[in-house]
Amino acid sequence: MPAAQPPVSQPTAANPSAAALPAAPGAPAEAVTVRAKGRPRSAAADLAILDATRETLAELGWGGLTMGHVATRAKVAKTTLYRRWPSKNELVVDAVASLFDELVMPDLGSLRADIEAVVAQFADLLARPETQAALLALFAEGTRDRQLRRRIREAIVDPQKRLVRQGRAAAQARGELAPDTDPSAAGEEIDIIFDTIAGTVEHRVLVSGEPITPEWTRRFTSLLLGPFPSLAAD
Amino acid sequence: MPAAQPPVSQPTAANPSAAALPAAPGAPAEAVTVRAKGRPRSAAADLAILDATRETLAELGWGGLTMGHVATRAKVAKTTLYRRWPSKNELVVDAVASLFDELVMPDLGSLRADIEAVVAQFADLLARPETQAALLALFAEGTRDRQLRRRIREAIVDPQKRLVRQGRAAAQARGELAPDTDPSAAGEEIDIIFDTIAGTVEHRVLVSGEPITPEWTRRFTSLLLGPFPSLAAD
DNA sequence: CTGCTTTCGCTACGAGTCGTAGCGTAACTG
DNA sequence: CAGTTACGCTACGACTCGTAGCGAAAGCAG
Numbered sequence: 001m002p003a004a005q006p007p008v009s010q011p012t013a014a015n016p017s018a019a020a021l022p023a024a025p026g027a028p029a030e031a032v033t034v035r036a037k038g039r040p041r042s043a044a045a046d047l048a049i050l051d052a053t054r055e056t057l058a059e060l061g062w063g064g065l066t067m068g069h070v071a072t073r074a075k076v077a078k079t080t081l082y083r084r085w086p087s088k089n090e091l092v093v094d095a096v097a098s099l100f101d102e103l104v105m106p107d108l109g110s111l112r113a114d115i116e117a118v119v120a121q122f123a124d125l126l127a128r129p130e131t132q133a134a135l136l137a138l139f140a141e142g143t144r145d146r147q148l149r150r151r152i153r154e155a156i157v158d159p160q161k162r163l164v165r166q167g168r169a170a171a172q173a174r175g176e177l178a179p180d181t182d183p184s185a186a187g188e189e190i191d192i193i194f195d196t197i198a199g200t201v202e203h204r205v206l207v208s209g210e211p212i213t214p215e216w217t218r219r220f221t222s223l224l225l226g227p228f229p230s231l232a233a234d
Numbered sequence: 235m236p237a238a239q240p241p242v243s244q245p246t247a248a249n250p251s252a253a254a255l256p257a258a259p260g261a262p263a264e265a266v267t268v269r270a271k272g273r274p275r276s277a278a279a280d281l282a283i284l285d286a287t288r289e290t291l292a293e294l295g296w297g298g299l300t301m302g303h304v305a306t307r308a309k310v311a312k313t314t315l316y317r318r319w320p321s322k323n324e325l326v327v328d329a330v331a332s333l334f335d336e337l338v339m340p341d342l343g344s345l346r347a348d349i350e351a352v353v354a355q356f357a358d359l360l361a362r363p364e365t366q367a368a369l370l371a372l373f374a375e376g377t378r379d380r381q382l383r384r385r386i387r388e389a390i391v392d393p394q395k396r397l398v399r400q401g402r403a404a405a406q407a408r409g410e411l412a413p414d415t416d417p418s419a420a421g422e423e424i425d426i427i428f429d430t431i432a433g434t435v436e437h438r439v440l441v442s443g444e445p446i447t448p449e450w451t452r453r454f455t456s457l458l459l460g461p462f463p464s465l466a467a468d
Numbered sequence: 469c470t471g472c473t474t475t476c477g478c479t480a481c482g483a484g485t486c487g488t489a490g491c492g493t494a495a496c497t498g
Numbered sequence: 499c500a501g502t503t504a505c506g507c508t509a510c511g512a513c514t515c516g517t518a519g520c521g522a523a524a525g526c527a528g
Binding site for chain 1: 513514515516517518523524525526527
């Protein structure tokens with residue numbers, strides 16, 4: 001939840017979750033959008049703030065990102081930021097989440113090709129300075145703040161599991177993978193594959209600091225799909 | 235390099251890089267050790283500072299770790315900290331690096347058993363609050379600071395690649411893996427396996443926030459060793 | 469148009485941290 | 499002993515944080 005401490009939370013570009021969560025003290029009931037009574041929040045300000053956040057992230061990194069800086073850059077008062085986001089962490093989650101929406105499952109006709117394509121997309125995303133500056137810092141904050149970790153998962157991580165689901169479904173439709181029998185086992189399998197792909201690519205790029213080449217992608221995909229390299233006979 | 239801006243760097247518990255591992259302040263050893271002339275640095279202070287760092291990390295997390303706090307806890311002046319470590323980042327690298335030394339390659343008689351054992355050890359290490367608070371935060375800082383990333387790699391990440399090398403060598407001795415032919419290909423294979431294991435376990439524990447169970451470890455190891463789950467025939 | 473409500477920009481503030489400087493004292497060497 | 503270096507302590511300017519208070523602006527209901 002980006003903000004929602006002031007009297008009445010108004011849904012804006014940054015407050016899509018307002019509907020999902022009550023949060024409005026004066027609001028009558030669950031149902032429809034809370035009818036705004038006073039001056040509505042500027043949607044343009046939301047966009048300007050999120051843009052300014054991404055730009056500052058790219059230029060100065062996580063450490064150089066201050067609320068005052070973002071406010072100045074977005075041509076907005078610092079108090080306006082705090083009216084919408086309780087802290088830097090929540091602001092950056094919203095600013096970065098949209099970047100991950102560009103990932104798509106291409107369905108190229110084979111499981112191997114699909115995996116390699118998604119890995120390449122993810123690698124490109126992780127090569128961007130905004131993403132680099134924000135992602136690990138958010139994850140780090142999330143290890144202490146459970147609420148934040150939940151928000152990160154909901155806004156950034158979990159939505160990408162659809163890629164694994166779609167890829168698996170496509171491979172099953174092609175006959176490359178056996179159809180699911182136990183749904184809970186399928187869920188665990190999706191989790192483990194997701195953690196493996198996301199974790200490995202992140203570690204390669206952000207920790208080891210090595211680039212993701214087509215050759216590396218090919219090797220990694222082989223490790224996933226096939227047996228261990230040079231296993232047993234050879 | 236932990237410190238070394240003052241006139242002469244004296245090797246202490248926190249300054250092993252001064253020359254391989256002299257460690258003993260009064261021991262001239264073989265090489266070129268700089269002969270200390272004035273009052274030697276207190277090795278006890280180093281230990282107290284590193285202990286205080288780990289304790290504060292465990293209690294207050296990365297955000298709650300301030301130089302003043304550590305100094306107070308270690309019963310040391312704040313200036314003493316800055317005389318040895320230029321910033322929080324370098325201090326934490328040294329404080330955390332030793333925790334990773336406890337990881338060992340057991341050689342249990344099969345590649346699968348060895349992998350599972352190492353994964354379990356790594357999972358235990360990541361479950362500790364000091365490690366959780368520090369690791370991702372350091373990685374995040376490392377994405378902006380190349381020097382720091384290098385230090386993290388040298389002190390924390392790379393030393394653990396020995397586990398992969400030892401495990402591979404043991405498996406080759408057993409005949410489970412084919413012997414190396416191209417040494418550079420072997421190096422890349424070690425890198426990719428390391429990134430995969432470390433990245434996946436980190437993502438599972440620190441991002442997804444799910445525990446590492448024996449069942450999960452078994453599944454993950456199967457994913458590495460065998461073909462994709464429910465691949466092709468079944 | 470007129471009030472009502474809420475947001476907006478602005479300024480100011482106390483609290484906390486950072487990293488450094490200066491000083492007198494302690495410890496060790498030759 | 500003198501020389502050298504580390505130590506503890508205090509103080510400091512610069513910065514960021516998050517909040518409070520104010521008058522003005524922007525929609526909405528009558």
